[in-house]
Amino acid sequence: MTPSTATESALELRNVSKSFGALAALSDITFSVRPGERRAVLGSNGAGKTTLFNCITGDFPPTSGNIRFFGEDVTDFAPYERIRRGLRRTYQISLLFAGLSVADNVYLACRGVSRGRFSFIRPRRNDVLLQSAEELMHTVRIDGVRDHLVSELSYGQQRQLEIAMALAGAPRFILFDEPAAGLSPTERAELVNILTGLPAHIGFIIIEHDMDVALRVSDYVTMMHNGRVFKEGKPAEIEEDEEVQSLYLGGAHG
Amino acid sequence: MALFEPHNISRIDRSPGWIERIPGPYWALAILLLIMPSLASDFVLFQIFGWSFILGMIALSLMFLAGYGGMVSVAQMSVAGIAGYMVAIFGESAIDQISMGWPWFVAIPLGILIAAILATCVGWLAVRTEGIYTIMITLAIAAAFFYFCRQNYTVFNGFSGFNGVLPPELFGVDWRTAVPFYYLCLFWAALYFLVVLYVSRSPFGLALQGVRDNPRRMAALGYNVTAHRVAAYTAASIPAATGGILLTWQSAQISPGTISIGPAIDILVVAIVGGLRHPIGPFIGAFVYVLLKTFAVDFLTSLGLSGERFQLIIGLGFLVIVFWSPDGVLGLWEKFRNWQKRDPLRGQEGGIE
Numbered sequence: 393m394t395p396s397t398a399t400e401s402a403l404e405l406r407n408v409s410k411s412f413g414a415l416a417a418l419s420d421i422t423f424s425v426r427p428g429e430r431r432a433v434l435g436s437n438g439a440g441k442t443t444l445f446n447c448i449t450g451d452f453p454p455t456s457g458n459i460r461f462f463g464e465d466v467t468d469f470a471p472y473e474r475i476r477r478g479l480r481r482t483y484q485i486s487l488l489f490a491g492l493s494v495a496d497n498v499y500l501a502c503r504g505v506s507r508g509r510f511s512f513i514r515p516r517r518n519d520v521l522l523q524s525a526e527e528l529m530h531t532v533r534i535d536g537v538r539d540h541l542v543s544e545l546s547y548g549q550q551r552q553l554e555i556a557m558a559l560a561g562a563p564r565f566i567l568f569d570e571p572a573a574g575l576s577p578t579e580r581a582e583l584v585n586i587l588t589g590l591p592a593h594i595g596f597i598i599i600e601h602d603m604d605v606a607l608r609v610s611d612y613v614t615m616m617h618n619g620r621v622f623k624e625g626k627p628a629e630i631e632e633d634e635e636v637q638s639l640y641l642g643g644a645h646g
Numbered sequence: 647m648a649l650f651e652p653h654n655i656s657r658i659d660r661s662p663g664w665i666e667r668i669p670g671p672y673w674a675l676a677i678l679l680l681i682m683p684s685l686a687s688d689f690v691l692f693q694i695f696g697w698s699f700i701l702g703m704i705a706l707s708l709m710f711l712a713g714y715g716g717m718v719s720v721a722q723m724s725v726a727g728i729a730g731y732m733v734a735i736f737g738e739s740a741i742d743q744i745s746m747g748w749p750w751f752v753a754i755p756l757g758i759l760i761a762a763i764l765a766t767c768v769g770w771l772a773v774r775t776e777g778i779y780t781i782m783i784t785l786a787i788a789a790a791f792f793y794f795c796r797q798n799y800t801v802f803n804g805f806s807g808f809n810g811v812l813p814p815e816l817f818g819v820d821w822r823t824a825v826p827f828y829y830l831c832l833f834w835a836a837l838y839f840l841v842v843l844y845v846s847r848s849p850f851g852l853a854l855q856g857v858r859d860n861p862r863r864m865a866a867l868g869y870n871v872t873a874h875r876v877a878a879y880t881a882a883s884i885p886a887a888t889g890g891i892l893l894t895w896q897s898a899q900i901s902p903g904t905i906s907i908g909p910a911i912d913i914l915v916v917a918i919v920g921g922l923r924h925p926i927g928p929f930i931g932a933f934v935y936v937l938l939k940t941f942a943v944d945f946l947t948s949l950g951l952s953g954e955r956f957q958l959i960i961g962l963g964f965l966v967i968v969f970w971s972p973d974g975v976l977g978l979w980e981k982f983r984n985w986q987k988r989d990p991l992r993g994q995e996g997g998i999e
Contacts, residue, residue: 449866451862451865451866470865470870471865471866472865472866472867472868472869472870472871475865475866475867475868476868481866483863483866487860487862487863487866488860488863489855489856489859489860489863490859491855491859492852492855492856492859496852499852500852500853500856500864500867501867503849503852503853504853504864504867504868504869505867505868508849509849509850509853509868509869509870509874510849510850510874510877511848511849511850512845512848512850512851512881513848513849514844514847514848515848515849557867560867561868
């Protein structure tokens with residue numbers, strides 16, 4: 393593979409490995425994603441997909457290897473420093489603030505990537521961030537429950553809220569961790585609409601068990617197996633690949 | 647969902663006039679507290695209410711850290727104590743060879759500033775730990791500070807500390823007489839209560855509650871969790887330091903006994919008995935604590951028992967409250983409200999909140 397220069401890739405992983413004790417969760421992962429590219433990462437349970445996300449965001453730093461974000465080496469950066477550079481993620485298990493309202497959750501997300509995080513002054517009614525929070529809630533269609541506590545939301549609404557929070561500020565690249573898990577067919581269709589409707593400059597990686605959703609929103613697919621990159625290709629190629637099919641179906645349902 | 651729902655009205659500051667939003671009971675309480683000097687004796691004003699407001703302020707700083715930040719610090723009494731000590735050292739006291747006799751407008755801000763710096767250092771150490779370990783490390787700091795003050799004679803005047811520490815005679819008022827001292831304490835207690843209430847909905851306060859609920863997620867939203875926690879310690883030091891200075895003035899002295907392990911844990915007891923979920927909690931807790939501490943002896947002797955067992959009554963009082971309601975007096979109140987709302991036929995609790 394050719395070494396890419398700073399402007400060519402939004403996200404670049406070089407020989408990234410992560411082990412928990414003797415268990416190698418990720419071995420020697422190398423790939424790069426162009427700005428604006430939509431990439432699906434597929435693989436059976438335990439293939440290392442979520443660990444890959446945790447390495448990229450810095451939740452759990454990699455044991456070895458390098459991660460570059462828009463040309464900048466972010467391997468040793470704290471999570472918040474990566475987020476402030478335009479990286480976002482959603483979580484597979486809901487990590488929302490259950491005791492706060494929907495509006496407060498989105499507002500916190502907007503505030504986190506702007507200045508004034510330490511402000512003791514309450515936001516005024518015409519605060520720019522309050523307005524962008526309103527717009528985000530409108531985008532993912534949860535503005536109807538804006539004043540509800542997160543603990544009162546349905547599962548689907550919580551997933552939508554996750555996406556609204558990932559879109560806060562000016563994201564350049566988003567990691568979606570199984571956004572369709574547990575959603576109804578209608579909610580899935582809405583999710584696909586939201587993902588395909590994202591501005592073209594925002595690239596993302598989506599981890600998804602639902603092949604249908606994953607292949608419809610992505611333009612390139614990385615297959616993972618046992619912590620390694622197993623196969624890469626266009627959605628159509630991957631879909632037809634017999635080796636992938638047997639492995640994926642065998643792994644997921646076996 | 648309504649089609650014409652306006653999208654630009656926030657919940658955070660949707661105000662039909664802030665005065666109208668203040669609930670009725672708060673008005674009643676405010677008026678009662680303002681006219682209290684015409685109802686109560688000097689002893690009650692100075693000793694019961696004055697002390698309650700002061701302890702309430704120090705416990706409020708703990709409520710801010712523990713209730714909003716999830717960090718239980720036992721070192722808040724030390725923060726209050728250092729401010730009291732600094733005012734005695736920089737200002738005037740009966741210990742002429744140490745006290746510098748600087749004017750109050752230098753000594754007081756300096757005392758609060760030094761308390762804030764100390765609290766920031768305490769926070770910087772303590773935020774590396776969670777839960778029970780935070781309690782342990784802050785307890786260790788409180789103990790170290792107590793022994794340091796007791797053994798250091800050049801700056802802290804050791805065992806005897808400082809006496810004759812009096813408030814300045816500002817506006818020609820002797821602030822240590824009952825009524826002025828009552829209003830002085832009421833003013834600062836009410837101010838900090840309102841500030842904490844206000845800050846709880848500010849970006850800093852919301853983020854602090856986010857850090858309490860889910861630090862990992864807050865980092866993934868771009869927040870520097872460690873910095874936020876340390877800043878909370880700094881902010882909480884201000885009401886604690888003010889309380890410490892008022893406490894020093896009330897007894898006109900500060901000594902290692904003021905900041906020993908007992909008082910440090912009493913602040914924790916006050917905050918928990920009152921309730922950590924709302925800034926009114928610490929003041930309720932402080933009032934209960936002061937009442938028990940003041941009248942337990944009289945209560946025992948009236949029953950024909952030895953007054954020496956007053957600690958037993960205090961302990962039992964707290965045990966009863968915490969046993970019935972882990973959320974303190976505030977939690978008892980909520981339980982009572984829910985009980986009132988319950989359906990009389992089915993006996994089920996109705997709308998909560």
